[in-house]
Amino acid sequence: LTPILLTPHTVHVWRANLDEYTSTPVLSPDEQLRAKSFVRPIHQKRFAAARSFLRHVLARYLQQPPQTLTFQYTHYGKPYLPGSSVYFNLSHSQQWALCAISLEEKIGIDIEEINQEKDVEKIAVRFFSDYENQLLHETPADKKHEAFFRIWTCKEAFIKAVGEGLSFPLKEFDVHIDEHSARLISIYQDEKEAQQWSCVVLDPTENYAATVVAKTAIKKVELFEI
Ligand SMILES: CC(C)(COP(=O)(O)OP(=O)(O)OC[C@H]1O[C@@H](n2cnc3c(N)ncnc32)[C@H](O)[C@@H]1OP(=O)(O)O)[C@@H](O)C(=O)NCCC(=O)NCCS
Numbered sequence: 001l002t003p004i005l006l007t008p009h010t011v012h013v014w015r016a017n018l019d020e021y022t023s024t025p026v027l028s029p030d031e032q033l034r035a036k037s038f039v040r041p042i043h044q045k046r047f048a049a050a051r052s053f054l055r056h057v058l059a060r061y062l063q064q065p066p067q068t069l070t071f072q073y074t075h076y077g078k079p080y081l082p083g084s085s086v087y088f089n090l091s092h093s094q095q096w097a098l099c100a101i102s103l104e105e106k107i108g109i110d111i112e113e114i115n116q117e118k119d120v121e122k123i124a125v126r127f128f129s130d131y132e133n134q135l136l137h138e139t140p141a142d143k144k145h146e147a148f149f150r151i152w153t154c155k156e157a158f159i160k161a162v163g164e165g166l167s168f169p170l171k172e173f174d175v176h177i178d179e180h181s182a183r184l185i186s187i188y189q190d191e192k193e194a195q196q197w198s199c200v201v202l203d204p205t206e207n208y209a210a211t212v213v214a215k216t217a218i219k220k221v222e223l224f225e226i
Contacts, residue, residue, distance in 0.1 A: 108161030
C-alpha cells in the first residue's frame with residue numbers, strides 16, 4: 001500500500017464500522033487476552049476490530065506490517081509507539097471507531113452517540129464547568145442534547161490529548177461551542193494556555209458527536225474510511 005504523508009498542523013481522521021470490519025487477525029497476545037476479558041461477545045469483537053483497525057491504519061504511515069507494531073502504555077493507559085514521530089488516539093462508541101493521526105504528540109479524539117434519553121442538564125452539573133453549564137442552560141431545548149454531546153466530546157478529547165485520564169479535573173477547563181465549532185477558552189483559568197490548543201468538530205455519522213483536539217494549530221483535517 002502507498003505510504004500516507006502527514007504534514008504538521010494536519011490531522012488525519014479514520015473511521016471504521018466495527019461491526020462490518022473484517023481484516024486478517026493482527027492482535028498481539030496481550031490484546032487477544034484483553035479481547036477475551038469482555039463478557040459480551042459483541043464487546044470482544046468490537047475491541048478486536050478496533051485494535052485491528054488501529055494497527056492497519058498505523059501500518060500505512062509507518063510502512064511496517066500491522067502485527068509488528070508494539071504498543072506501550074503510559075501510566076494512565078494511553079497507548080503509544082515508542083520512538084515514533086506519528087501520534088494517534090482512538091475512540092469508539094457502539095459500532096463506530098475513529099482514529100486520529102498526527103505529528104503532534106498531544107492528540108485526542110472522542111466519539112459519542114447522541115442519546116436523547118439522557119437527562120443532560122443533570123449530568124452536566126456533575127461534570128461540566130460553571131461556564132459550560134451556563135452555556136448548556138441557555139441552549140434551546142431542541143438543541144440541548146446535541147450541544148451537551150458536543151461539549152462532552154470536546155472535553156473528553158482534550159483529556160485524552162493530555163493523556164492523564166480523569167486525574168485531570170473536568171471542571172477546571174472551559175469549552176465553548178457554537179453551531180459549527182468548539183474551542184478551549186481557559187485551562188485552570190489560563191486563557192493563554194487554552195490558546196495553544198485547537199478543537200475541530202467532526203460530523204462522524206448520524207446521531208453521533210465527535211471532536212478532535214490537539215496542542216497545535218490544526219489547519220486541516222482529512223477524513224479517511226477503512
Ligand atoms: C479511558 C478514557 C481516557 C477514555 O474513555 P472513553 O471515552 O470511555 O473511551 P474512548 O473510546 O473514547 O477511548 C478509549 C481509547 O482511548 C485510548 N486510551 C486509553 N487510555 C487513555 C488515556 N489515558 N489517554 C488517552 N487515550 C487513552 C485507548 O486506545 C482506548 O481504547 P482501547 O483500549 O480499546 O484501545 C478516560 O478519559 C475515561 O474513562 N473517560 C470517561 C469518563 C467520563 O466521565 N467523562 C466525562 C466527560 S465530560
